[in-house]
Amino acid sequence: MNPSSPLEQNLDPQNWDAMRALGHRMVDDMMxxxxxxxxxxxxxxxxxxxxEFLHQPPPMTPTTPEAVYAEFTENILPxxxxxxxxxxxxxxIGTGTPMGALAEMLAATMNPNLGGGDHxxxxxxxxxxxxxxxxxxxxAEASGILTSGGSMANTLGLTVARxxxxxxxIRHEGLSAAPRTMRFYASTEAHSSVKKAAEMLGLGSDHLRLIxxxxxxxxxxxxxxxxxxxxRAAGYYPFAVVGNAGTVNTGAVDDLEAIADICQREKLWFHVDGAFGALVALSPELKPMVKGMERADSLAFDLHKWLYIPIEVGCVLVRREPDHFNAFATRASYLASHERGAAGGTHWFSDYGIQLSRGFRALKVWMSVREHGIEKYGQVIAQNVAQTAYLAQLVDAALELERLAPVPMNIxxxxxxVPGMDDEALNTFNKELLMRLHESGxxxxxxxxLKGKYVIRxxxxxxxxxxxxFDLLVETVVKIGNELKEAMGVGA
Amino acid sequence: MNPSSPLEQNLDPQNWDAMRALGHRMVDDMMxxxxxxxxxxxxxxxxxxxxEFLHQPPPMTPTTPEAVYAEFTENILPxxxxxxxxxxxxxxIGTGTPMGALAEMLAATMNPNLGGGDHxxxxxxxxxxxxxxxxxxxxAEASGILTSGGSMANTLGLTVARxxxxxxxIRHEGLSAAPRTMRFYASTEAHSSVKKAAEMLGLGSDHLRLIxxxxxxxxxxxxxxxxxxxxRAAGYYPFAVVGNAGTVNTGAVDDLEAIADICQREKLWFHVDGAFGALVALSPELKPMVKGMERADSLAFDLHKWLYIPIEVGCVLVRREPDHFNAFATRASYLASHERGAAGGTHWFSDYGIQLSRGFRALKVWMSVREHGIEKYGQVIAQNVAQTAYLAQLVDAALELERLAPVPMNIxxxxxxVPGMDDEALNTFNKELLMRLHESGxxxxxxxxLKGKYVIRxxxxxxxxxxxxFDLLVETVVKIGNELKEAMGVGA
Incomplete structure (x- = not known):
């Protein structure tokens, strides 16, 4: 019939071999x-x-791929x-791995949409x-979904709870129809994303009561x-408790067994924020630290932190799949699944979260876990905890340094x-010290x-x-502190 | 001081050159x-x-990177x-590009967190x-943030509106304190994510009134x-209207100027869902189609659809930066920005959305726009619209086919x-036809x-x-339809 118009163009490379060669250079340079x-x-x-290079009007005309890459290596990569x-x-913030980075290229080449379908x-x-x-x-009856990270995992878990x-x-009528105002609970050390979720979900951060x-x-x-x-006595409707498996400030783990018992007795949803701390369960020796986590109704954790996967990837697990499905599922006519074909598949992830288009973040996790195996992850996590304990020893041994919190995990x-300096002055001093440490590279x-005291964390x-x-860290902190003290003419 | 323990291990390659070689193979294979x-x-x-290969217990022990890649090429890539x-x-769903895929590898190698900081x-x-x-x-005073896609862009825009x-x-007290129930408006053709956002935000989908x-x-x-x-007469509190710039069913564009006028007069927030349709503004000839979009208080659009960037990346723009900031900003003590060092930087994206950890999805957009230039994007978008009009002509010319909606854009x-077959039977017939079309590859x-009629879209x-x-599409649909008709012994 109608032949392809000679003017039809696309965004594929004009020269595939040149793009291959550029890809090789990129791989070499990144490694x-x-x-x-x-x-x-x-x-x-x-x-x-x-x-300045990153302040330009929109580029209207093309640039060769090689030149774009040169701009990247010059202005961004350093x-x-x-x-x-x-x-x-x-x-x-996790580190990522070389294999994780390569996996992202594979995922973006296939470029599937994990909202649904049979693929x-x-x-x-x-x-x-x-x-x-x-x-x-x-x-076995639990469900889950990969998320952009811990904030979204917490938000989804709390949405199911609500x-x-x-x-x-609530899905139809909204919170203004609530016969009683809903409230939930977390410790004062809870992550900021829990407060943000309370606001996002319309619950209001005043109704996240901090214990x-x-x-x-x-x-x-x-x-x-x-x-x-x-x-309850005041007429509120308590519905959930958030337990911390590793707080962001100090790595503290709440008594998850005790919270689970209370939730069971009071018929409250038990959500665990295990952003990084949940991952200690991969180490047989550390697993007892998060005992009770397995009783959560929903569990949020990150894989781009303590599983060392490139950002972004987190996960939320929900104990009973129907709860998860019933909190989110909504199928428009253009999304009805079919018995066969690409629109088949019985499990559509868009029924378990907010996103309809979803990227292939699962691949970097899958390839990384296959590459290293869970045992090695457990060993490296345990190594991190041991190194952290080692750092605590170094800090305790240094006369100039004061440790301000227990070290239960990795913080x-x-x-x-400075002897004689009050907390306010010490706060200013340590902030300046930290900025100089950053500038030292x-x-x-x-x-x-912590309790009004600015701390290096x-x-x-x-x-x-x-x-x-960690030896070098302590040496450098003491050195910069001493220099700063001398420059200020204090305590010398 | 203390030497590194000989037992310390990490997740980097044991052999960097082998990882380079594997990376080259991956690039070659992907291209x-x-x-x-x-x-x-x-x-x-x-x-x-x-x-079956993707139903295994967690791997406890390592696998070589080469073997993991072979598993991928055998079981996933096809x-x-x-x-x-x-x-x-x-x-x-967009297609992605080779450069977009390579950019994901670069982004994941640097692996920054775009929640904040000076980098x-x-x-x-x-x-x-x-x-x-x-x-x-x-x-110039507008702000914006890249998102996982259109669903999140709509959700963020509507959160600001709310x-x-x-x-x-509302952030502190929650919706149960609302003196009047909040309501907002969209057409019956609005995307499912708008309804989902109404539920997520605690507004309730009954209070998204569909026009x-x-x-x-x-x-x-x-x-x-x-x-x-x-x-208003019934005591509700109207707060926003969502205009469609390209509906998901048929590509319709609401009268955005008229909606903007109403919002101005009624003091309502004007949100535009331009998931794909907004991008026609990159083509000078098509830009008039979305006139009025520039008056939006918030505008949601995807870059992984009609900018052909690999999934995931969308964007929301907010007309007045303080509105955006005040809807989300919350700084915990461990997030206070500093004057200098890595914790510096005046613009922290975590103040403009839900995510705290945020990946480098901007790089694939930046590199792609530099590579092709906006003019070419406009041309390819216009080409898509022209090809769609061509398809509509083919459909109109085919005696066996019936077109069921206007074609204003790209749908x-x-x-x-089948003459004499009623709508219900035609629905079943066309669904079977579509599944066979998928299976044909x-x-x-x-x-x-659409109005009770199952349509191929x-x-x-x-x-x-x-x-x-598109010639081949129409030929194949007619061929499969004829075969199906014959097999059913109808209309022959």
Missing amino acids: TYLETLRERPVWQPMADEAR YPLGNIHPRFWGWV AANQVELQVIEWFKTLFDFP NIAAEFD PVDENFEMIIPELEKAIAED VCFRYV VALPTYTV VAHVNHRSRRED | TYLETLRERPVWQPMADEAR YPLGNIHPRFWGWV AANQVELQVIEWFKTLFDFP NIAAEFD PVDENFEMIIPELEKAIAED VCFRYV VALPTYTV VAHVNHRSRRED
């Missing part, structure tokens, strides 16, 4: 970039030229956040979820029981102390505030770190 | 996979062996959804957002005005008709239901398609 990480600073400020480096322990990618995600159900002792627990048809913690930063269980009783909070912890989910890296 | 797409079926059912193929026009990746995302602000005629429009402190459409599937504007007036809805449109956002591909 060398990762192999030589130790030789470079953890972080460096962006050069003005690079910053200025990473630093979290791939062996001496990065900031916030809680291999959905089976890969189901497989990954089955693995974590098994590893975390969840029952929708299933509500006394009324005080003890000296180990763990939820005080009798305070939880008291709060629930008070709220050390400490500060440089030697190591990159970040910070938090090492959160360790880095497979590349060695004990010598 | 060949894309270069030879036309020679393979669009889709094929998974082999039983592949399906069974894509098909959306990369030149004759895939199912749902609305290049954040600047790249800001650059991409600036480009789209310019291209979509948004003011939080900013509320008569009370009827005319014969062009566009919102009937007087009906919108009537609904708002009725709701054609049609069915095979020749072409992959999907389906929807071609939604075209595929840069690889040629006119001859």
